[in-house]
Amino acid sequence: MRVLVVGYGMAGSRAVAELRSRDADVKVTALGAEPHRPYNRILLSSLLAGKVGEDDLAISAAPSGADVRLGERVVAVDPGRRVVRTTREEHEYDALVLATGGLPVFPSLQGLDSPDVYAFRTLDDCRRIVARADGARRAVVLGGGLLGLEAARGLAGRGLAVDVVHVGTHLMDRQLDGDAGRVLARTLAGLGVRTHVGASAREWTGNALHLDGAVIPADLLVLACGVRPDTRLAAAAGLTVGRGIVVDDAMRTSDPHVYAIGDCAEHRGSVYGLVAPAWDQAATVADRITGGRAAYRGSRVVTRLKASDVDLAAMGSLETGADAEVVSFADPARGTYARLVLHENRITGAVLLGDNPAVGTVVQLFDRDAEAPADRRTLLLGRAHGADPPVAADSPALMPDAAVVCRCNTVRKAAITAVWRAGGRTVADVAAATRATTGCGGCREAVCGLVDWLSMVDPDTRDPDTEVAA
Amino acid sequence: MRDFQPGNSREPTPKRQLATVIGMSDTHCPYCALQCAMRLRAGPDGVDVEARDFPTNQGGLCQKGWTSADLLRHPERLTTPLVHDGETLRPATWPEALDRVVAGITAIQERHGRDAVAVFGGGGLTNEKAYALGRFARVALRTSTIDYNGRFCMSSAAAAGNRAFGVDRGLPFPVEDIAAADAVLLVGANPAETMPPFVRHLGGDGLVVVDPRRTATARLAALHLQPTPGTDLALGNGLLHIAITEGHLDRAYVDARTTGFDAVRAAVAQWWPARVERLTGVPVADLYATVERLANAQKAMVLTARGAEQHAKGTDTVTAFVNLALALGLPGRRGSGYGCLTGQGNGQGGREHGQKADQLPGYRRIDDPAARAHVARVWGVAADDIPGAGPSAYELLSSDAVRALLVFGSNPVVSAPRAAGVRRWLGALDLLVVADFVLSETAALADVVLPTAQWAEEDGTMTNLEGRVIRRRRATPPPAGVRTDLAVLAELSGRLGAPTSSDPRTVFAELGRASSGGVADYAGITYERIDAEGGVFWPCPDESHPGTPRLFLDRFATPDGRARFTPVEHRPAAEEPDADFPLYLTTGRVLTQYQSGAQTRRIAALPGDPYVELHPDLASRIGVDDGAPVTVATRRGSATAPARVSTTIRADTVFVPFHYGGANLLTNPALDPISRMPEFKVCAARVAPA
Structure with a gap:
């Protein structure tokens, strides 16, 4: 079995690893167009922000037995002969995996051939932006989606003043509702990122972006107007192509020997453009090629903005059907916003922005399509809600007699009261009679509080110095 | 005002003053690895427990310790051997019981081979007993089939510690160092329940606890991470991912004192926070906050326990947290480090002296020719006569090749996984011998039960969670009819043609020689030194050596002296929830x-x-x-x-x-x-x- 993987990014490299881990006999060759060693695209925005270096982007070395060829660009696929032609030679295959990824979308804008215009997609893009940003004062990012905001935050982190221009009615309009978009804009403003929504860019003049009715001076323009599947090879080879390369649940294209995964693939009408689905697809395709029966049935997508000081999670759809239940919380002044939509006791969509301690729980409930908690407040407040009972020392009077004061020795309030009644007057008396405080010592304050309280409610006329319980 | 000294029995147990103190001893609690110091006063009516000040417990005891003496004169205490006759266990004399054991062993080994007789030990046995048990198996029985319940306890942390540092000592520093740390990450540990006085060493401000339950320990923490069970490995990788992307890597330390970082960096690059959050359920913000606490502390600790370790990926899970500690430059830096909290009383010493399937005394590998030659000289046997490695605990307890089992200090019917299967397996043996002081669930299945002494009735040493070798001292003689484990082993060894001593001091001296030059070197430790110095930390290769409270300050115990990073990948639990078991x-x-x-x-x-x-x-x-x-x-x-x-x-x-x-x-x-x-x-x- 000769497997050829075209594309050695996040999806392709994963497919190679999955194939090798499943079957040591399968011969895997991978062809990567980019000349440098494969890198972790997830960390590009951290690289842009200057938080990591290029070394930190390295992905795990290719598994032994895999033949990975970098800088070898595929120019054609011939499904009839089962051959792939590269700039250098031809490769025969029994199974072909296309992981060609996506291409940046370029907006219709005048002046894109002017200097200082940068796409934000590849490591090379990132290098160019970083090089230009060094010494620059102002940047403008075109596109207020996930990628654009990560780029903007990264550039702001480098000390640049950043403007984001977004054609939609609010930021990240594919994931957020208007209120969330506005809270997010406010949060970004506090981090040095100005946003302009509902704004159409007309022209880049090399030192400013001209909008309808406004001019934003900037030293560089970063384009983050989305990504489209790179279907060029597949289309030329006659494979069925829609928005992406159309695949079935086996990740198989219209040719039974050709598979497609990752940003280039269209499955059940969805093109994900995210790593997690691409990896699920890579596992499926590896299983299929090595004789398994795995099926990919789509991914539940959770979008997380990866940027310092911005905590944003968005998932599912905020559409509310007739039987929808909505749970929400907003504290815009502190940048906190939460809106959850539930149908039949399950979370079908959510936006959580800012300090939402239950975000981990919400993500898991959505991911698993699991029943939501009966008390919906826990979806907003998480661990903060219904937290621990008050500390014993705070309210000795209110503490029930059966309350355990000293866990290490299972000493209840009643036992401590009994020591008092028998004439014990100090913490040491209580310790001697009950062993309270002799374990971890953590209840010492509580026992002190109880002894103080007892001395107030049951004052003793006898001199405690001379009356000690035997 | 007059302070009462804590120390006497609490309500409702009537307060007891021993009119006549017959014996008194400074010893340590019989239970967990904290080995709280206590003083026992023995009189004709029983034994009283007092807490004693010691660095580990600072004068504290939990109720298990306070009540530990209640078992000495317990009505269910076994004081005579029992043998199974047809349907019931009946009392028997020691000669009858031992005859039956020796005859059974001999017959089974003649028929099924030496390895058909197995030995199962425990992490609560003294160093002397653990050593004697291993020697008994290899020299008297000449079986390779020996392992112990510590396999269920410390084995993952041990494997990870050996892999990273070249040595496995639960805490490579004294417990006081934990109290002095500004930040402590506690992964899968609940000391507020398992070793309550340990909590005296946990400051609240810098404490982060990882546990699927909001335990008593988690409530003490400034931050509690509550992950999905079985996802700690992803959590560890995710924390390291953040440590790197947030610029907290201690590059100078990594360059000078470690190897293998690049492969780990590449592995954890794939564990970005959102992915970890989705798998673990721990919010991204809490992941960042955890790393910030550790990275910004002057002194920081990463500690694991059974919650992280008792998994089919326990070794790799511990490694993920060791990697985190190494990237932050903690191990081998005074006041910082990685450690694991040992569970059983002698969980540490019990894994060092030869009751583990693959080890010889001194934490030596049984497949190392030099180790075999050294131990063979001490034992007076040929190196080739020492058996090789045997099956691990659960594999032993489900092996078709085993026909007889001798159990010391363990109750696998309750403590082994898939216990119903273990019970069936025990029931099908030709011979089951259990040494214990009560009729445990396992002893109840035995063909022969041998009544043994309790902690207050014997001398010996224990090695606590810090690697500090401490003394167990006899306060009272065992009841008539009861023998110490060492006496039982010596008697059986003698009958099988391999006589040994039953005297703890003699056995300890031999242990010292056998461990000499090994990883866990006890050669310089004597009872006198322990008494004089309040315990001695191993390694202690000779009597002039002060012992080693802190390991790794200059170098790690690897051939090149550097700690080893090892990349580890998260994988699902062996059994994840599904529609039938959700x-x-x-x-x-x-x-x-x-x-x-x-x-x-x-x-x-x-x-x-x-x-x-x-x-x-x-x-x-x-x-x-x-x-x-x-x-x-x-x-x-x-x-x-x-x-x-x-x-x-x-x-x-x-x-x-x-x-x-x-x-x-x-x-x-x-x-x-x-x-x-x-x-x-x-x-x-x-x-x-x-």
Whole structure:
């Protein structure tokens, strides 16, 4: 079995690893167009922000037995002969995996051939932006989606003043509702990122972006107007192509020997453009090629903005059907916003922005399509809600007699009261009679509080110095 | 005002003053690895316990310690050997019982080979006993089939420690260092229940606790991470990912003192925070906050315990946290470090001196020719006559090749995974011999039960969680008819043609010679030094050596002196929830019980009954109220106990304490490929009203 993987990014490299881990006999060759060693695209925005270096982007070395060829660009696929032609030679295959990824979308804008215009997609893009940003004062990012905001935050982190221009009615309009978009804009403003929504860019003049009715001076323009599947090879080879390369649940294209995964693939009408689905697809395709029966049935997508000081999670759809239940919380002044939509006791969509301690729980409930908690407040407040009972020392009077004061020795309030009644007057008396405080010592304050309280409610006329319980 | 000295029995046990003190000894608690110091006063009517000041417990004891002497004169105490005659266990004389043991061993070995006779030890045995047991197996029985319940306890941390540092000592520093640390990350540990006086060393401000339950320990923490059971490895990788991307890598340390970082960096690059959040359920913000606390501390500690370790990927999970500690430059830096909290009383020493399937005394590998030659000289045998490595604990307890088993200091019917299968296996043996001081669930199945002495009735040494070798001292003689484990082993060895000493001091001296030059070198430790110095930390190669409270300050115990990073990948639990078994089951401990409960369940003053902890949402979904009986079922069995409904547990998880016969009927014996640790801490379960 000769497997050829075209594309050695996040999806392709994963497919190679999955194939090798499943079957040591399968011969895997991978062809990567980019000349440098494969890198972790997830960390590009951290690289842009200057938080990591290029070394930190390295992905795990290719598994032994895999033949990975970098800088070898595929120019054609011939499904009839089962051959792939590269700039250098031809490769025969029994199974072909296309992981060609996506291409940046370029907006219709005048002046894109002017200097200082940068796409934000590849490591090379990132290098160019970083090089230009060094010494620059102002940047403008075109596109207020996930990628654009990560780029903007990264550039702001480098000390640049950043403007984001977004054609939609609010930021990240594919994931957020208007209120969330506005809270997010406010949060970004506090981090040095100005946003302009509902704004159409007309022209880049090399030192400013001209909008309808406004001019934003900037030293560089970063384009983050989305990504489209790179279907060029597949289309030329006659494979069925829609928005992406159309695949079935086996990740198989219209040719039974050709598979497609990752940003280039269209499955059940969805093109994900995210790593997690691409990896699920890579596992499926590896299983299929090595004789398994795995099926990919789509991914539940959770979008997380990866940027310092911005905590944003968005998932599912905020559409509310007739039987929808909505749970929400907003504290815009502190940048906190939460809106959850539930149908039949399950979370079908959510936006959580800012300090939402239950975000981990919400993500898991959505991911698993699991029943939501009966008390919906826990979806907003998480661990903060219904937290621990008050500390014993705070309210000795209110503490029930059966309350355990000293866990290490299972000493209840009643036992401590009994020591008092028998004439014990100090913490040491209580310790001697009950062993309270002799374990971890953590209840010492509580026992002190109880002894103080007892001395107030049951004052003793006898001199405690001379009356000690035997 | 006059202070009462804590020390006497608490209510409702009547206060007792021993009129005449016959024996008095400064010793340590018989239970957990903290080995709290205590003073025993023995009189004609019993033994009184006093807490004693020591660095580990600072004068504290929990109720297990306070009541430990209640078992000495317990009505269920065994004082005569028992032999199985047809249907019942009946009292027998020592000669009759030992004859039967020796005749059985001899016949089985003649018929089925030497390895058909197996030995199973325990992490509560003194160093002397652990050593003597290993020697008994290899020299008297000449069987390779020996392992112990510490496999269920410390093996994953041990394997990870050896892999990273070249040595496995639970804490490579004294316990006081923890108190002085500004930040402590505690992964899968609940010391507020398992070793309460240890909490004296945990400051609250810098404490981060990782546990699927909001335990008593988690409540002490500034930050509690409550991950999905079985996802700690992803959590560890995710924390390291953040440490790198946020610029907290200690580059100078990594360059100077470690190897292998690049492969780990590449591996954790794939564990970005959102991915970790989705898998673990721990919010991204909490992941960042955890790393910030550790990275910004002057002194920081990463500590793991059974919650991280008792998994089919326990070794790799511990490694993920070791990697984190190394990247932050903690191990080998005074006041910082990585450590694991040992469980059983002598969990540390018990794994160093030869009752482990693959080891010889001194933490030597049994497949190392030089180690075999050294130990053979001490034992007076040919190196070739020492058997090789045998099967690990669960593999031993399910092996078709084993026909006879001798058990010392363990109760596997309760403590082994998939316990119903272990019970059946024990029942099918030709000979089961159990040495114990009560009729444990395992002893009740035995052909021969040998009554042994308790901690207060014997001398010896223990090695506590710090690697400090301490003294156990006899306060009172054992009851008539009872023998020490060492005496039993010496008698059996003698009858099998390999005489040895039953005197603890003599055995310890021999242990010292056998361990000399090994990783856990006790050669310079004597009873006198322990008495004079308040314990001695190993390694201590000779009598002029001061012992080693802090390891790794100059170099790690690897050939090149550097700590080793090892890349580890998260993988699912061996059994994840599905439609039939939709919940996670996890198991653990409670404050009032110890291990299989054979001791603590017999002490009237210790409260505690089995229960099933579950979240109110789950309880209401299945229609049970707090206290109502519920049945937890897994693919291996079911157990019923009252529901304990609590918001402190994740809604997708149920918890059952393992000190009772039920929990391990449920657990999954899937084993870690390196440590052979069973997956006690996670499996798929369903729960329904009983």
